[in-house]
Amino acid sequence: MSEIPDDFKNLRRLLKLKQHEVPPPGYFNMLAGDVISRIRAGESGGQHTTLERLDEQWPRLAALLRLFEARPGVIGGLATSVCVVLLGAVVLVDRTDEADSPMATMQMAQAASAGPDLASAVQLAPADNSGIMVSTNPVSSLQPATTLFGAPESSLFQTAAFTPAGH
Amino acid sequence: MRQARRGELSAYDELVRRYQERIYATVYHMTGNHEDANDLTQESFIKAYSALKSFKGGSSFYTWLYRIAVNKTINFLKQRRNKHHLSLDDLDFNAEHDPDLMALISEKTPHREVNLGELQKKLNEALMKLSEPHRTVVVLHDVQGVSHEEIAEIVGCNIGTVRSRLFYARQQLQGYLADYIKT
Numbered sequence: 001m002s003e004i005p006d007d008f009k010n011l012r013r014l015l016k017l018k019q020h021e022v023p024p025p026g027y028f029n030m031l032a033g034d035v036i037s038r039i040r041a042g043e044s045g046g047q048h049t050t051l052e053r054l055d056e057q058w059p060r061l062a063a064l065l066r067l068f069e070a071r072p073g074v075i076g077g078l079a080t081s082v083c084v085v086l087l088g089a090v091v092l093v094d095r096t097d098e099a100d101s102p103m104a105t106m107q108m109a110q111a112a113s114a115g116p117d118l119a120s121a122v123q124l125a126p127a128d129n130s131g132i133m134v135s136t137n138p139v140s141s142l143q144p145a146t147t148l149f150g151a152p153e154s155s156l157f158q159t160a161a162f163t164p165a166g167h
Numbered sequence: 168m169r170q171a172r173r174g175e176l177s178a179y180d181e182l183v184r185r186y187q188e189r190i191y192a193t194v195y196h197m198t199g200n201h202e203d204a205n206d207l208t209q210e211s212f213i214k215a216y217s218a219l220k221s222f223k224g225g226s227s228f229y230t231w232l233y234r235i236a237v238n239k240t241i242n243f244l245k246q247r248r249n250k251h252h253l254s255l256d257d258l259d260f261n262a263e264h265d266p267d268l269m270a271l272i273s274e275k276t277p278h279r280e281v282n283l284g285e286l287q288k289k290l291n292e293a294l295m296k297l298s299e300p301h302r303t304v305v306v307l308h309d310v311q312g313v314s315h316e317e318i319a320e321i322v323g324c325n326i327g328t329v330r331s332r333l334f335y336a337r338q339q340l341q342g343y344l345a346d347y348i349k350t
Contacts, residue, residue, distance in 0.1 A: 016267055021195070
């Protein structure tokens with residue numbers, strides 16, 4: 001089998017033109033000297049860049065960094081997709097917490113058994129029923145909520161009882 | 168070679184002089200730019216010197232040096248994708264007396280008014296349209312005369328891949344240069 005089909009004969013003739021391209025006169029007299037002086041200069045100072053050192057130790061990581069360097073769009077796209085995934089995860093976790101809240105589930109169940117009016121009232125009421133007012137104000141946030149009967153329904157308050165000895 | 172590995176710069180200077188023309192030509196034909204070729208050739212020799220101690224001798228020094236230069240050039244071209252700027256070397260005196268080229272211009276080329284300079288430019292532009300792996304194979308084989316086996320070793324692939332890349336690259340070039348090559 002012929003290695004080079006006849007079709008490419010003229011192309012190969014044309015490619016011979018490349019062999020006639022020559023650098024400026026005297027170029028090769030200078031090249032070796034330039035290389036050696038750069039090596040000497042490198043020996044006196046640091047001659048490896050970080051990427052070159054990385055290339056020798058972790059070539060795949062260096063290739064990845066070069067890809068980012070060559071195509072900034074890739075790193076932009078990657079960063080954007082990571083942000084979108086994180087945001088999606090946060091939203092998903094938030095929704096799951098709301099749905100799985102045991103207090104809310106219990107209130108909804110009780111309200112459903114009591115009747116439709118109460119059920120709608122429970123839906124409007126805050127889930128926190130501990131008697132503590134939640135506020136961003138550090139002073140008022142721990143104030144007990146008052147009830148219609150004057151005493152707060154909270155475990156923070158206990159009625160004091162005194163029974164004298166002998167009675 | 169042994170002296171160069173011991174760090175003797177005079178010995179390494181000899182090695183540079185021995186291989187500089189072939190390394191420069193390879194890099195130049197891949198970049199189509201003299202200034203880039205000059206930088207990359209120097210950097211290839213500097214890198215080879217610093218890595219000389221790790222050269223195990225599994226391949227010839229010449230193949231190993233070629234591999235460094237080709238990899239460096241491909242990395243450079245990837246960073247400069249689509250930003251090719253031709254800065255071509257002059258044609259030597261012998262080009263005008265090359266019977267193959269003269270025949271191509273006077274008899275085969277449909278554009279008979281074309282001159283060698285224009286042909287050189289068109290040829291280099293066509294080469295730059297090839298992907299780096301295809302260009303590497305065409306440059307090494309059809310311009311530099313490196314064998315398929317050596318190219319496989321330099322590029323790090325098998326001979327079948329070299330042959331298929333060469334065929335595909337020639338087909339592409341033929342298409343780009345259809346006006347200048349009578350098939």
